[in-house]
Amino acid sequence: MRIALDSMGGDNAPFEIVWGGVVAAAQTSDHIILVGDEAAIRKSLKHRHPKIRPLPDPQALMAAGRLSIVHTDESIAMDDAPAAAVRRKKNCSINVCMRLVKEGKADAAVSAGNSGAMAASALFILGRIKGVARPAIATVLPSSDASRPLLLLDAGANTDCHHQWLREFAVMGDIYSRLVLGREKPVIGLMSIGTEDCKGNELTKHAFPLLRDYTPGIDFRGNVEGHDVFEGKTDVIVCDGFVGNVVLKTAESAAHAMGGWLKRVIMSKLWFRLAALPLLPALRALKRQMDPEVYGGAPLLGVPGAVIITHGSSTYKAIAFACRAGSRAAEHNVSQAIAERIGALPEVSEEELETAMRGTQAQNT
């Protein structure tokens, strides 16, 4: 697989990005295309990365046809308005990545840049899969079962959603979970404020019967709550992009705050500090399990092509995992599977849905 890697996006660009690409090229059979300012990329490649051992040789990878550079001197600044910028700067690195995918010169695009710009560029250049109303960002999260990461979508691409879109999110999440995360029969949940069928807001109350009665091929388990995010019993959680983003940030911050409070309590007494020393390996193991970097970034689902968005603070490690996720999404043809399943979804009139919804409410009150 050929991966177009936006080398100019992210807080640590180009250095960490470029070296993430080198690691991906060295560890897999993929070809990594570094997209961005050629001089800056070559300069980064000349500085040895202090943390990568053994350090692969970029020159050898280039000579072997496993690593290449596509030059562009435009890039999006942090303070650019994302949607406007990708339209104005036709040759910014994100747009070039998307064009490589569009023209069949790359199989996947990966970026740690502004996720709004990434989504806008994908829509602008690749468009949408026929039948998909809105592409969604699906974020992969650690759960208590390390072998069973959770997919949460939409994580922020669509702040206000129609309930019909949530059905598409469920189908797209189901496909990604099967093909890329390797779940045989993913368990799908609808994020709500109570597990009873009738609980929720207008959006989830409408989406509930749609997911239960009109979405063939998914294992819909009903409403889920905050604790389902961490328990490892759900594989895909569906919600609007506002709620998804809030859940993600709250979970991240809660984990971070807990860690900070624990540290403060331990540091408060010399005796605690000494006692904590032998526990350091245990704490490090915990940190590793919760590290979102190893879960391979967030696919933008619903566009015709494999597009992976990673955290702005991504290091080389996160980038290498994201390249692998892009490669797998392309290899298993996630977009094709989405097109087929979305195309086969039954049409549901709003009247029919209202009737189904009233049935759910009546059973529960």
Next chain:
Amino acid sequence: MRIALDSMGGDNAPFEIVWGGVVAAAQTSDHIILVGDEAAIRKSLKHRHPKIRPLPDPQALMAAGRLSIVHTDESIAMDDAPAAAVRRKKNCSINVCMRLVKEGKADAAVSAGNSGAMAASALFILGRIKGVARPAIATVLPSSDASRPLLLLDAGANTDCHHQWLREFAVMGDIYSRLVLGREKPVIGLMSIGTEDCKGNELTKHAFPLLRDYTPGIDFRGNVEGHDVFEGKTDVIVCDGFVGNVVLKTAESAAHAMGGWLKRVIMSKLWFRLAALPLLPALRALKRQMDPEVYGGAPLLGVPGAVIITHGSSTYKAIAFACRAGSRAAEHNVSQAIAERIGALPEVSEEELETAMRGTQAQNT
């Protein structure tokens, strides 16, 4: 102050509830009215509570006129639909509590029962404060600064909100934070998915200029995100009840999951287990700081009367704190303050608001 305590509501009713009332009566100058099945209440009072030391004497408190019982034999079952049940069972314990407040025989009502039933009963019997469109549940949360708990509202009373309601939530939260939680100048934030003014969904984009330009007397600091929930720099966070409930449950679950993972890692090796022993006091201190029980339950703001809802799993300790919160809310006349501030809010037409909103968007794109 006289506190009507619903002795039949909650997972641990009546035992923990009744003893929570006894502790509150013994530790404060409040009079606690235990509302519920008299035989069950008297039976609970005869069993000594194993964890309370020193154990106050209920008979002495009753003789001193500090503790009393109001009998009712109706109560709401767990599987009752809340709103319907409080209308059908006129004399259920929650309704009796509210009537005591309505008739001036109690100054506050406290319950660990179904929060939906509590809100329905309050609306049904007490009604709304003039000018308040929707009462809201405000939850008090621990933050990294132990002396500065956070108030989050709405935490679940209104799943779908109009942006005008969020302005009322901000004012009500500001008042409760000042009068009951003791913040001099509470910092108010709007829960969103980015701190820039233009970020958010339709609801928050409309609420933003309302809070910034048309809500005199509040210290509005703009959009906040997940990490602001834990950092102790915001005193009141405003959002719709769906998002509020999701944030609460996600934060609770994240903390719980982290604790569980830490425990599992430590228990995985004998050596870790031994090493962790001397740290137990530190871990207990952390657990205490994060204990939501000590923060006194969630007031239902916007009804004429002090109404406090506590967690269904409340123990005697949480009930005693909730009684104190009810007492303080009544003493500082939170409802009166809300009526005055809400009555003085300027009217804003939707056209005016649209113009202000477009201004915010234009500045940021």
